[in-house]
Amino acid sequence: MKSDLVLEPNRWQPQSVTKSTGGVCDLIRKGDEESAKIFGDVAAMRSLFLDREGQLPEAKNIESPSRDPGRLINSRVLDPSNVPSPTGIFLHFHGGGLVAGRHDSSVHGPFLHANASGCRVVSVDYRLAPEDSYPSGVDLPVTVIGGELAHVSSAGAFLTMQVIFHLLGTYPTLDTVKALGLAYGCYTWSFLPSVFTIPDPVCLNPRKMSIFRGLAMTPAPTITTPTLRAVDSEFGALQAASATDTDPDSDPIYDSPLKHPVFSPLYRRFDYLESIASRLPVALFVAGTVDPLVDDTVLMSARWQMAQGRAVTRFVPGAPHAFAEVPIESGDCCVAYTKLVEKFLDEVLDEVLDQ
Numbered sequence: 001m002k003s004d005l006v007l008e009p010n011r012w013q014p015q016s017v018t019k020s021t022g023g024v025c026d027l028i029r030k031g032d033e034e035s036a037k038i039f040g041d042v043a044a045m046r047s048l049f050l051d052r053e054g055q056l057p058e059a060k061n062i063e064s065p066s067r068d069p070g071r072l073i074n075s076r077v078l079d080p081s082n083v084p085s086p087t088g089i090f091l092h093f094h095g096g097g098l099v100a101g102r103h104d105s106s107v108h109g110p111f112l113h114a115n116a117s118g119c120r121v122v123s124v125d126y127r128l129a130p131e132d133s134y135p136s137g138v139d140l141p142v143t144v145i146g147g148e149l150a151h152v153s154s155a156g157a158f159l160t161m162q163v164i165f166h167l168l169g170t171y172p173t174l175d176t177v178k179a180l181g182l183a184y185g186c187y188t189w190s191f192l193p194s195v196f197t198i199p200d201p202v203c204l205n206p207r208k209m210s211i212f213r214g215l216a217m218t219p220a221p222t223i224t225t226p227t228l229r230a231v232d233s234e235f236g237a238l239q240a241a242s243a244t245d246t247d248p249d250s251d252p253i254y255d256s257p258l259k260h261p262v263f264s265p266l267y268r269r270f271d272y273l274e275s276i277a278s279r280l281p282v283a284l285f286v287a288g289t290v291d292p293l294v295d296d297t298v299l300m301s302a303r304w305q306m307a308q309g310r311a312v313t314r315f316v317p318g319a320p321h322a323f324a325e326v327p328i329e330s331g332d333c334c335v336a337y338t339k340l341v342e343k344f345l346d347e348v349l350d351e352v353l354d355q
Contacts, residue, residue, distance in 0.1 A: 017318030157185025280309030288319025
């Protein structure tokens with residue numbers, strides 16, 4: 001019996017990868033070759049980000065108080081050039097695996113978004129490992145957000161996800177974070193299949209991921225239960241124990257410490273609390289199809305939607321990890337990402353202003 005339902009397979013089309021996107025891969029691959037000998041040398045890795053994009057005259061540096069007495073948070077602030085008054089805050093966390101990167105060396109992309117959306121960009125100088133092993137950097141963005149309308153977007157999508165969970169779990173009425181822009185995030189440090197199965201990884205590979213993990217998550221294998229509880233308490237209603245057992249003295253059991261939600265937000269339960277689900281910001285998840293972290297985007301975006309959160313998920317054909325940080329004129333994938341973020345922000349702002 002012939003079915004009236006015709007299933008059209010969504011086959012992968014290699015020709016959808018443009019020549020210029022391939023050029024972006026080649027550009028990043030060249031950088032990989034130049035940095036291969038120094039990868040793992042923290043000081044040398046960080047030197048790659050010095051003056052990488054130069055300075056923007058419109059940018060200014062500010063300092064904000066942190067939760068630690070006497071310690072200040074540095075941020076780079078850029079106002080849109082085409083509007084008299086910013087309509088919100090575009091909070092930016094730079095990439096670099098929690099080890100490298102700078103808050104003042106990757107501002108050109110966010111500046112384009114600021115002009116397109118009318119938002120003020122605040123790029124945060126959070127603490128880096130191994131000097132300050134994770135999770136010491138999470139408290140900085142929490143302080144910076146304040147009470148203003150914030151559109152949190154980042155190449156540092158891991159940190160973005162941990163910060164939003166912290167905010168939602170500890171501030172029951174928080175609703176000022178209206179959108180998340182999450183580019184190729186790492187949502188579990190135990191690594192998913194795509195880390196090992198991408199046939200031609202660009203920018204990241206299992207060796208590099210292991211080095212980043214070893215530097216950023218140094219205490220994870222030996223961290224004690226009391227320490228885990230203390231850190232997890234920062235997530236309030238989203239503490240791991242409350243999601244798995246009614247006994248407050250019991251602890252969730254994971255086959256690896258790196259799967260604990262303190263380290264891997266993919267393992268945090270957030271679907272069972274209606275108070276959380278109703279306040280999940282609309283999220284834009286983006287990853288390239290040759291990014292070893294693409295599985296992280298697949299699973300995190302699916303879980304977001306299953307928890308009643310709205311999500312837009314896009315996979316850019318042939319794009320590698322870190323493609324969004326390459327200058328927009330380098331290739332089609334960079335242009336596509338910029339347009340996608342700008343359209344997303346426009347729609348979010350229109351919705352917010354209509355409320």
